Amino acid sequence: MMRKKIAKFSILPLAAGSIFFSFSTKEAANLDLEDYSTYDLDLEYTVADLRDELVPEFEISNTSPFLGKSYVGFKEALAFKxxxxxxxxxxxxxxxxxxxFGKGTLKLVGIYDSISFLNSPALQEAAFYANASRNKWILQRDIKRFVGKTINGVEITESGILAAAHLAGPGSVKKYLRSWGAQAFSDAFGTTIKTYMKRFGGYDTSFVKTEKNARVDFDDLSA
Structure with a gap:
């Protein structure tokens, strides 16, 4: 799946101290997103794709001080990119x-109405989880084999693999990993699997469960 850049607005749990999420993603899809808006706040996801190549010694963290390396931090960082x-x-x-999302990927998780999808933040959150769950099932053997290894100078992590699968699809990620980086992928904007592996590495994505035929449960969304 190819990707991109565009506009403003994200969700951010506003709470003091540490944050722990014990709800399911289906429950998360029903959250009142107005309570989690970061509208008008100055976010810190500002890393340019080539900055680490232009200035190698300049160390940049892609971790929000509020969301850290949690699953929520992972999906919000990816969404901002x-x-x-x-x-x-x-x-x-x-x-x-x-x-x-591309329309083909949406169909894989059971979404066929693009207009309804665009008008429903809850549906989009549920679609992201379902797609990540499906990709994690497809790539589970590669996750076991390659996490902790280094390919093209980047340490492989589960979150990096899931982010790359969101960018390029799980098939392209398999080819990249199993060729030890020789079979590369870049989307229409020139973004590579290596870029996503590096930028989104190190998040805790254990919240995402492996599911072969993960699909959005519309009954839960309407409950």
Missing amino acids: ESRGDYKSINEYGYLGKYQ
């Missing part, structure tokens, strides 16, 4: 929403 967290975003290639 994709669309700056804009649920209404549509890029020039037709990719949709906060996480810039």
